[in-house]
Amino acid sequence: xxxxxxxxxxxxxxxxxxxxxxxxxxxxxxxxxxxxxxxxxxxxxxxxxxxxxxxxxxxxxxxxxxxxxxxxxxxxxxxxxxxxxxxxxxxxxxxxxxxxxxxxxxxxxxxxxxxxxxxxxxxxxxxxxxxxxxxxxxxxxxxxxxxxxxxxxxxxxxxxxxxxxxxxxxxxxxxxxxxxxxxxxxxxxxxxxxxxxxxxxxxxxxxxxxxxx
Amino acid sequence: xxxxxxxxxxxxxxxxxxxxxxxxxxxxxxxxxxxxxxxxxxxxxxxxxxxxxxxxxxxxxxxxxxxxxxxxxxxxxxxxxxxxxxxxxxxxxxxxxxxxxxxxxxxxxxxxxxxxxxxxxxxxxxxxxxxxxxxxxxxxxxxxxxxxxxxxxxxxxxxxxxxxxxxxxxxxxxxxxxxxxxxxxxxxxxxxxxxxxxxxxxxxxxxxxxxxxxxxxxxxxxxxxxxxxxxxxxxxxxxxxxxxxxxxxxxxxxxxxxxxxxxxxxxxxxxxxxxxxxxxxxxxxxxxxxxxxxxxxxxxxx
Amino acid sequence: xxxxxxxxxxxxxxxxxxxxxxxxxxxxxxxxxxxxxxxxxxxxxxxxxxxxxxxxxxxxxxxxxxxxxxxxxxxxxxxxxxxxxxxxxxxxxxxxxxxxxxxxxxxxxxxxxxxxxxxxxxxxxxxxxxxxxxxxxxxxxxxxxxxxxxxxxxxxxxxxxxxxxxxxxxxxxxxxxxxxxxxxxxxxxxxxxxxxxxxxxxxxxxxxxxxxxxxxxxxxxxxxxxxxxxxxxxxxxxxxxxxxxxxxxxxxxxxxxxxxxxxxxxxxxxxxxxxxxxxxxxxxxxxxxxxxxxxxxxxxxxxxxxxxxxxxxxxxxxxxxxxxxxxxxxxxxxxxxxxxxxxxxxxxxxxxxxxxxxxxxxxxxxxxxxxxxxxxxxxxxxxxxxxxxxxxxxxxxxxxxxxxxxxxxxxxxxxxxxxxxxxxxxxxxxxxxxxxxxxxxxxxxxxxxxxxxxxxxxxxxxxxxxxxxxxxxxxxx
Numbered sequence: 003x004x005x006x007x008x009x010x011x012x013x014x015x016x017x018x019x020x021x022x023x024x025x026x027x028x029x030x031x032x033x034x035x036x037x038x039x040x041x042x043x044x045x046x047x048x049x050x051x052x053x054x055x056x057x058x059x060x061x062x063x064x065x066x067x068x069x070x071x072x073x074x075x076x077x078x079x080x081x082x083x084x085x086x087x088x089x090x091x092x093x094x095x096x097x098x099x100x101x102x103x104x105x106x107x108x109x110x111x112x113x114x115x116x117x118x119x120x121x122x123x124x125x126x127x128x129x130x131x132x133x134x135x136x137x138x139x140x141x142x143x144x145x146x147x148x149x150x151x152x153x154x155x156x157x158x159x160x161x162x163x164x165x166x167x168x169x170x171x172x173x174x175x176x177x178x179x180x181x182x183x184x185x186x187x188x189x190x191x192x193x194x195x196x197x198x199x200x201x202x203x204x205x206x207x208x209x210x211x212x213x214x215x
Numbered sequence: 216x217x218x219x220x221x222x223x224x225x226x227x228x229x230x231x232x233x234x235x236x237x238x239x240x241x242x243x244x245x246x247x248x249x250x251x252x253x254x255x256x257x258x259x260x261x262x263x264x265x266x267x268x269x270x271x272x273x274x275x276x277x278x279x280x281x282x283x284x285x286x287x288x289x290x291x292x293x294x295x296x297x298x299x300x301x302x303x304x305x306x307x308x309x310x311x312x313x314x315x316x317x318x319x320x321x322x323x324x325x326x327x328x329x330x331x332x333x334x335x336x337x338x339x340x341x342x343x344x345x346x347x348x349x350x351x352x353x354x355x356x357x358x359x360x361x362x363x364x365x366x367x368x369x370x371x372x373x374x375x376x377x378x379x380x381x382x383x384x385x386x387x388x389x390x391x392x393x394x395x396x397x398x399x400x401x402x403x404x405x406x407x408x409x410x411x412x413x414x415x416x417x418x419x420x421x422x423x424x425x426x427x428x429x430x431x432x433x434x435x436x437x438x439x440x441x442x443x444x445x446x447x448x449x450x451x452x453x454x455x456x457x458x459x460x461x462x463x464x465x466x467x468x469x470x471x472x473x474x475x476x477x478x479x480x481x482x483x484x485x486x487x488x489x490x491x492x493x494x495x496x497x498x499x500x501x502x503x504x505x506x507x508x509x510x511x512x513x514x515x516x517x
Numbered sequence: 518x519x520x521x522x523x524x525x526x527x528x529x530x531x532x533x534x535x536x537x538x539x540x541x542x543x544x545x546x547x548x549x550x551x552x553x554x555x556x557x558x559x560x561x562x563x564x565x566x567x568x569x570x571x572x573x574x575x576x577x578x579x580x581x582x583x584x585x586x587x588x589x590x591x592x593x594x595x596x597x598x599x600x601x602x603x604x605x606x607x608x609x610x611x612x613x614x615x616x617x618x619x620x621x622x623x624x625x626x627x628x629x630x631x632x633x634x635x636x637x638x639x640x641x642x643x644x645x646x647x648x649x650x651x652x653x654x655x656x657x658x659x660x661x662x663x664x665x666x667x668x669x670x671x672x673x674x675x676x677x678x679x680x681x682x683x684x685x686x687x688x689x690x691x692x693x694x695x696x697x698x699x700x701x702x703x704x705x706x707x708x709x710x711x712x713x714x715x716x717x718x719x720x721x722x723x724x725x726x727x728x729x730x731x732x733x734x735x736x737x738x739x740x741x742x743x744x745x746x747x748x749x750x751x752x753x754x755x756x757x758x759x760x761x762x763x764x765x766x767x768x769x770x771x772x773x774x775x776x777x778x779x780x781x782x783x784x785x786x787x788x789x790x791x792x793x794x795x796x797x798x799x800x801x802x803x804x805x806x807x808x809x810x811x812x813x814x815x816x817x818x819x820x821x822x823x824x825x826x827x828x829x830x831x832x833x834x835x836x837x838x839x840x841x842x843x844x845x846x847x848x849x850x851x852x853x854x855x856x857x858x859x860x861x862x863x864x865x866x867x868x869x870x871x872x873x874x875x876x877x878x879x880x881x882x883x884x885x886x887x888x889x890x891x892x893x894x895x896x897x898x899x900x901x902x903x904x905x906x907x908x909x910x911x912x913x914x915x916x917x918x919x920x921x922x923x924x925x926x927x928x929x930x931x932x933x934x935x936x937x938x939x940x941x942x943x944x945x946x947x948x949x950x951x952x953x954x955x956x957x958x959x960x961x962x963x964x965x966x967x968x969x970x971x972x973x974x975x976x977x978x979x980x981x982x983x984x985x986x987x988x989x990x991x992x993x994x
Binding site: 005012016019094098106 | 503
Binding site: 114115116117134138141147150151154157158160161164165167168171172174175176178179180182183186187189190197 | 631633634636637640643644651659662663666667670671673674675677678680681682684685688689693694695696709711712715
């Protein structure tokens with residue numbers, strides 16, 4: 003059980019790096035989709051027995067993160083007719099290295115926080131925090147609206163991992179929080195990308211510069 | 216004793232079949248029937264019967280290159296334990312020898328390429344050396360993780376691991392190292408997405424462009440060494456992804472061959488669904504492999 | 518009672534979505550707002566109505582914010598009717614419905630005694646206000662909405678992580694995780710210190726983004742600048758106050774846990790930094806609505822600094838929430854009128870507002886004087902109380918910087934505001950049909966009266982409420 007969990011979390015971390023290093027938006031969408039679907043397995047492994055909230059979280063993650071959101075994003079990518087390259091603010095290689103550095107630092111120091119169980123401190127907490135950080139890097143270093151939403155989704159994935167630690171103790175809060183977060187993600191993607199697309203005929207946020215100092 | 220003989224036989228005879236399996240998989244993906252599984256053997260047979268042509272600009276280095284390469288990868292093959300069996304040659308620190316046998320092979324391949332004095336082959340040599348700067352440290356980090364984990368500096372010891380299977384805490388670094396080594400393997404054996412073994416456009420190639428001037432038996436040796444290299448690296452990787460054993464020698468050998476063939480199919484699938492990376496993106500991939508193996512190390516020592 | 522206050526506006530929002538008439542629909546706003554205010558006062562004055570189950574409790578700080586939100590919304594609701602009369606060309610179905618839902622979720626924030634529920638409510642305020650910012654359907658308003666949603670939801674996602682951390686901090690100590698406010702306060706001293714600190718930082722960033730503290734304030738000038746004035750008023754007076762309340766809960770837990778020194782350092786830094794950034798961006802600001810946004814950043818900074826000083830400054834801080842909310846209402850609503858009369862927000866074109874709109878211009882000027890802390894208005898009293906607290910606590914450096922930044926803000930804001938209200942109307946500005954009407958001027962006048970009243974004397978019930986809130990925050994020492 004715990005071996006599988008650790009292996010999954012490591013794959014999640016590797017997908018983080020791939021998401022940072024990939025130059026095509028479509029591939030990044032797919033990577034984030036795979037990551038989301040993998041996350042769906044985690045609630046079933048974290049605690050000894052499988053509870054209803056864990057099952058709901060699993061289904062929601064696989065269905066929404068793994069299938070629904072990527073489908074919406076791919077559709078809006080098709081509709082948008084934008085250049086399919088990512089165009090990052092810093093190069094792809096530096097952003098991979100930045101992500102790997104962040105991951106390494108988190109792995110080295112997260113034990114200082116002092117977790118309640120060995121499994122949590124070993125992989126879950128560092129995986130969660132470093133995924134959040136990678137999501138942040140994606141958000142900051144990308145220009146396209148879709149890429150930024152992808153960053154938000156990765157960030158949300160990190161929070162999801164952490165939520166799994168608490169899904170037995172406070173199931174309602176965790177479920178509600180995660181689902182609402184996902185809902186916001188969908189909301190942002192579908193409404194804003196559509197409208198930005200209509201108004202600007204491109205989803206490059208560098209065009210959104212009429213408001214600045 | 217019998218295991219050593221089997222080891223040698225497999226090392227010498229199996230590798231071209233792996234190429235055949237890869238090509239067959241690719242053909243199936245493309246909807247073609249494809250060449251027979253044994254095509255690589257026929258090719259080698261054909262090449263070994265041919266004569267050789269040498270450019271007047273070349274020296275003995277050009278001739279020695281393929282031979283030294285062949286000897287080096289064969290020697291490396293003797294250091295790697297296949298499946299649950301011990302390697303014929305094993306001593307503490309042989310992992311360094313293993314890595315540098317590959318280094319030696321690379322040095323002579325590139326030296327032979329430079330020896331032709333052709334601009335194209337020099338370019339290929341430069342690329343090969345550049346990329347190996349990244350793949351070699353990745354390989355070392357991967358070995359470092361294994362050596363640290365199992366407390367052995369010999370390939371046999373560290374690849375076999377402890378008797379009772381892996382403890383939970385090492386799964387994470389092992390997965391990282393496995394992915395990293397897989398990328399290294401693809402790079403070392405010149406497969407997609409790093410290099411395309413089928414391309415005939417010199418500007419885009421790495422390995423193939425270096426051996427353009429070789430012909431006949433020498434070219435055969437080059438191809439043969441390349442397949443052995445795939446075999447060797449593949450069997451290193453198999454220890455990480457499929458550390459099963461049954462206890463019965465016959466079953467174990469069969470399982471090993473089956474795993475290796477499955478790995479070839481996996482490579483074939485990857486080649487079919489991915490495109491070759493642009494040349495300037497290749498270092499990103501290799502840096503990724505390096506970072507993966509490095510994080511595996513961090514994960515282990517923290 | 519809690520359910521009524523929360524659900525009634527939301528149901529009215531549903532009703533508004535069903536009403537077919539564009540002309541009648543806005544009247545639902547004042548109707549709901551009046552009912553809401555009446556019920557709020559009822560709930561605040563009767564302690565036995567102040568709790569519905571363990572998750573919905575109205576404690577003194579919650580009462581204070583509920584009062585501010587309800588009163589501000591009441592003023593804005595009448596104003597909206599007048600505003601929407603001028604925007605008949607466009608359906609106000611979504612606008613009215615979202616405003617009403619927004620009132621409901623703001624009430625939920627004030628009632629929530631469960632930090633998870635409170636997070637949900639704050640997230641809901643983001644969602645319900647995004648369509649309001651997008652009301653004008655222009656390129657610039659899309660840009661503003663995009664930034665608002667993206668920055669806001671990242672902030673709120675970090676707040677969720679912080680909330681999880683807070684819950685997790687009970688586990689290493691062997692306690693059962695709980696996010697109920699009362700249980701958190703009870704367990705606070707035993708919570709794992711490192712997790713609590715991490716949670717505090719994340720929640721400061723998360724709710725700080727909603728409040729608009731620098732450097733997470735980037736969405737604020739855009740959103741406030743592009744949204745209709747009335748939306749700016751409810752955002753600057755309502756959302757920020759709600760986010761402040763949410764943050765206040767975390768602050769309280771950390772103080773009870775004995776982390777006062779850590780918390781106060783961070784808060785003082787964030788607060789003074791926000792004030793400094795706001796002051797710098799206000800200098801030479803040509804867009805008077807964006808200037809108001811920076812003023813909001815500045816006042817959130819003042820609140821944070823007040824909390825950071827703690828103890829003696831708490832009373833002033835709580836009072837400042839009230840005075841800031843009311844004054845922001847005055848400023849945004851009058852700025853909305855000026856914007857409407859000139860159809861421009863740039864100080865290049867908007868001059869002589871006193872001549873074109875005597876009432877709104879004068880109120881804008883008075884609002885400026887009030888918000889920068891000039892006597893005899895409310896913010897003067899509250900800012901003075903915070904400053905006094907800083908001296909009492911022996912934090913002379915903080916007090917000095919506080920005064921310095923207030924001065925910078927006064928100068929920067931004064932330049933822009935005086936340009937707008939004084940002088941002659943430039944000849945190239947087209948004449949627009951808009952002039953002050955009763956519905957668009959009276960609510961501002963009422964708010965201004967409140968601001969003036971608070972500066973002259975604090976009514977006894979409000980004073981009691983403030984003292985209760987301060988006592989509540991200092992409770993289990």
